[in-house]
Amino acid sequence: MPILTTYRTPVLAEWVDYNGHLRDAFYLLIFSYATDAFMDLIGLDSNDRDASGHSLFTLEAHINYLHEVKLNEQVEVRTQIVAHDKKRVHLYHSLHRAGVDEALAASEQMLLHVDLAGGAKSAPFNEQSLEKLAEVLDMQIDQPKPTYVGRVIGLPPQR
């Protein structure tokens, strides 16, 4: 039951605001790099798309901001599969200070497998990717259920 850590980085100067805090969009950039790493893991070659001719497109992303993160802090992304079908995968990323369990942010995302050669149309995962997805699901079986999933944004009704 190892945790799947998909990305590690310090918080870079170009990602922080006037106050030295990570800007909201750059949390998602870090999660986006983690998705790239996840793609590599399941054989989709984020750095050499020609090799597979397939990629994952983000259909929808939800992100919860839990704590501020400062310039130069070392952070890491842990990744779980919530669910998948033949051509979609529902991923859950959480952002942490290196080695710390408390989450700084969390994001669930729905990703669609596409065939780049075929005009970026949706396409089923191949056998190799399905095996890798099954491996990751097996690996995470003892991990706690993701916290920030299934959320709806809204204010409580006004008094």
Place this chain on the structure above:
Amino acid sequence: MPILTTYRTPVLAEWVDYNGHLRDAFYLLIFSYATDAFMDLIGLDSNDRDASGHSLFTLEAHINYLHEVKLNEQVEVRTQIVAHDKKRVHLYHSLHRAGVDEALAASEQMLLHVDLAGGAKSAPFNEQSLEKLAEVLDMQIDQPKPTYVGRVIGLPPQR
């Protein structure tokens, strides 16, 4: 009933992937700049935080990706208020090619008004900001209801 256009930009080279398409996180960066402009509009001085001592922190953001966007395309963000209370505002941004009504992406966000001087604790909007929020609500009264709000991410149950 003018539409509130909060941000205009071409798609920059540092925002696109190997394929020349806007990366998912940079859609959110464009929306983040639009939120800055919205802050200025309601008197929160995104470029001069010392003046107001207050800011908006993003608590949660949901984003739907509807179309790819290419390098150098001119895009604009249109912004509506879904709801607000004394210290939170529920915003809706949509991204468009300049002058085109069809949306390329949409994002609803819950933002919290904070007092930077007081350790970034939540704080009620002042009278001036409340008046500005009311003005924007009045201005948008004839506009269509936002499409991508209240969404939950999930795969349909497997057969």
